[in-house]
Amino acid sequence: MNAFLTLTLLIVTPALGLTLRGSRFKGGPKSGVAYITHTNDEHQMAKVAQLQDTFGDRFFVVAPDNVTFPTGPNRVPLDAAPSEPNNTALMRLAVGLYTGGVPKGADAQGKTNYGLLIGRSLVELLKHPELNNMWMLENDVYFNSATDVEKMVKFYENNDADLIPVEKPLSDKEQPQWFTNWMHDGQVWDLKGVVDEGETRYHAFQAVTRVSRKLAEQVLKTGRERQFAFFEAMYPTLAYKHGMRVEPLDHSFGKHLEFRHEGATLGCWQKEEMDRIAKDEPGMLFHPAKWNGTSFLLCPEQPVLL
Numbered sequence: 001m002n003a004f005l006t007l008t009l010l011i012v013t014p015a016l017g018l019t020l021r022g023s024r025f026k027g028g029p030k031s032g033v034a035y036i037t038h039t040n041d042e043h044q045m046a047k048v049a050q051l052q053d054t055f056g057d058r059f060f061v062v063a064p065d066n067v068t069f070p071t072g073p074n075r076v077p078l079d080a081a082p083s084e085p086n087n088t089a090l091m092r093l094a095v096g097l098y099t100g101g102v103p104k105g106a107d108a109q110g111k112t113n114y115g116l117l118i119g120r121s122l123v124e125l126l127k128h129p130e131l132n133n134m135w136m137l138e139n140d141v142y143f144n145s146a147t148d149v150e151k152m153v154k155f156y157e158n159n160d161a162d163l164i165p166v167e168k169p170l171s172d173k174e175q176p177q178w179f180t181n182w183m184h185d186g187q188v189w190d191l192k193g194v195v196d197e198g199e200t201r202y203h204a205f206q207a208v209t210r211v212s213r214k215l216a217e218q219v220l221k222t223g224r225e226r227q228f229a230f231f232e233a234m235y236p237t238l239a240y241k242h243g244m245r246v247e248p249l250d251h252s253f254g255k256h257l258e259f260r261h262e263g264a265t266l267g268c269w270q271k272e273e274m275d276r277i278a279k280d281e282p283g284m285l286f287h288p289a290k291w292n293g294t295s296f297l298l299c300p301e302q303p304v305l306l
Contacts, residue, residue, distance in 0.1 A: 034121040037139035050146035122216045142289035144278040162212040162244035165204035169236035172201040193227035202236035207287040257287040267299030
């Protein structure tokens with residue numbers, strides 16, 4: 001293991017690695033499941049408990065250091081990490097993989113730095129040599145039961161794809177406006193430091209995604225040597241650049257995973273609607289389904305990042 005990866009593991013490992021009872025999965029390439037959340041209200045507690053019970057020692061809940069769960073998962077506080085001349089490695093991982101700019105955890109409101117949580121999920125994969133892949137689910141992904149997630153994981157257990165995003169990645173030639181619309185001054189969503197001028201850039205919606213060990217290692221290597229970037233662009237761009245296999249999620253699981261739900265609920269899914277569909281289409285996952293602590297949001301405007 002090189003010095004950078006060792007340092008990265010030490011700095012970025014406050015992921016909540018919940019090692020519980022053994023997984024019910026036997027044989028075949030092993031995949032971990034990382035659930036990324038910034039809250040521990042009853043809604044999130046229930047989802048975490050279901051995933052724990054289903055995936056056992058393959059399950060990881062990745063949350064800010066001040067978000068705890070009844071099981072008392074182990075974590076390494078950020079302030080306990082060894083010092084380095086500056087926190088460049090940590091901050092570039094934290095900033096680049098989600099926000100592409102000022103880390104969300106740096107403002108007075110104390111908003112969660114999702115880049116840090118996503119980065120921890122990759123590092124958690126590399127910490128566990130028995131795992132070949134890591135599934136990552138954002139906390140606004142709704143499942144009627146953790147068995148729906150289990151069905152998806154089992155379906156792909158012997159699939160050697162390096163990246164499984166929700167949809168087929170699109171290039172900057174196929175959808176140039178995505179890269180234009182999502183670029184901001186001082187941010188790194190444009191991949192200028194990840195690929196050279198003229199190289200094709202890609203993006204893919206990844207509220208649910210699976211990343212292989214090989215791709216995770218390449219993400220960290222590129223971040224060390226060049227820079228990190230927004231994960232929905234960095235992952236597919238590096239996968240294609242390095243000849244890795246990309247396969248979009250099968251519609252039997254991802255049909256209702258959307259950036260913005262355009263149904264009667266004006267932007268976000270509502271429980272009644274999801275439960276009604278799930279009766280006819282068991283195993284489906286839904287996004288965005290944003291719980292605010294008491295109810296699911298309607299999201300009449302662009303969905304907020306919760």
